[in-house]
Amino acid sequence: MNLTDQSSLSDLFVERVRETPDAPAYRQFDGSGWKDLTWGETGREVMRWQAAFRKEGLKAGDRVALCLHNRVEWVLFDQAALGLGLVTVPLYFDDRPDNMAWCLNDAGARLLLLEDGRMWAGLRDQVKTIERVVSLDAADAGGDKKVTGLEAWLPPAAEDMLARSAAAPNDLATIVYTSGTTGRPKGVMLSHRNILSNVLSAMKALPAYTTDRFLSFLPLSHMFERTCGYYSAMWAGAQTVYARSITLLADDIREQRPTILISVPRIFERIYSRMQEAMAPGSPKRKLFEKATEVGWRRFRGEAAFADKLLWPLLKLLVAKKLYRRLGGRIRMIVVGGAAFAPHLSRVFIGLGLPIIQGYGLTETSPVLAANRMNDNDPTSVGRALEGIELRCDDKGELLARGPCVMLGYWNKPEATAAMIDRDGWLHTGDLVAIRGGNVYITGRVKDIIVLSNGEKVPPTDAEAAILRDAAFEQVMVVGEGRPKLGLLAVSKITDAGELCRRANAQLRDFPGYARIHHLARMADPWTVENGLLTPTLKAKRNEIEKRYAREIEAMYAGPDLCQPKNNG
Known part of the structure; x- marks a missing residue:
């Protein structure tokens, strides 16, 4: 595909339609069965959407928002908007109405596409800038004249040519609101060049092909899925299948047989927990599984003994192939990002032969900064910098990044932008790292450190990741800032x-002695986006959780030290 750093995201789509109009582009379940679209058909649909946008009197630079699950209409909206020079503002489908309304008002969005028209009732009184609401389901909006169903909004056919954006490379393409764990989210401004440069460099590091099939299930409102699963698949001319739901994800993976998965560690944590629950401790099945992972891990690291080489074919047949078949039997690459991939998960799934590649990035960098490669994979690191991206550490060990993928800044927040990107163009990631042999090793967060009253420092996310290895824990948060334990x-x-305290500390056995749990408060109800304790990307809102459970925390610390041996008198 003939694209350069002077091209736009609209050029990416138009060139794909021109090059392979009859090749499969998208597959989606419509309620009765799976429906396929070619690139040519997708292009013709985008033309209809562009005609509808024109009727609204929108002009280049106007912001248009959408709130959908992953589906073809997400792409049609986005490409139609980009082709007309509009700015796409994605919302998280599971976000709270007040947060969505804040983002819409902050962006000054004029048009909103909703999957469920009933959502407008919770937004109507809070949103000030929206002039048109389009609903996929044409749900009754209580007579609101702003609201129309999609089919009534779209013309039956479009007679115009597919519009190609006249946007300059550094023109704004999208505003993506970061789901901050504290305070209101900030709107990350990404240009056409920001995103397209990241696609091109990511595809050089981890190429995809026309023969590949992606299965899309991470939210398209997040830049990880949008760049790596949507725009990258478009660059490659690969087919994308939209999963029906997280509940049906295992079925969809097995039946649709993807070759590439863009995932987060949480998916593999769930798979691992289910595997553990299905194998009784000490059972022959558990012993066989553990042996397969041990031998497989040594093979991956090039440390297999002669006995390992003899034993592996049988272990592969009895254990590894079963897992591979559960994933459809055609997986050639799994790209994992968005959070740290715990070492024990690496040992298990890479040991069993899954081609898992870990990468690293931020919304503010479009998003990928570094990634391992298929022929150079160190699971303890997040890999090497992508082509065209500079990475270095400052004197405190914080990772700094510079390159064409670094955002234009935060929408309407020049002070926040200046705090994030220094005068020399280096973006401060907030992550503490070590760089060895070009590989980046994440060691902690600049601000995400608990300092105990004795001065000892504990990175809570590392401790939490370790504790969650035990399937008894659904969600955890370590506390103790300024406290003795x-x-x-x-x-x-x-x-x-x-019991929970003992199990948590069993997972912390490799941590320093001061990193032990001494007090514990159990919650029966999970932390969710709906109750305001998780961000839309499912990260814990630490400050909000501490505030919500302030009484429980105080009562917990007033209680006994659960690490002390019981006095049996």
């Missing part, structure tokens, strides 16, 4: 705090 807030079905 660590405490744990835990969502679990187990009610015995002492």
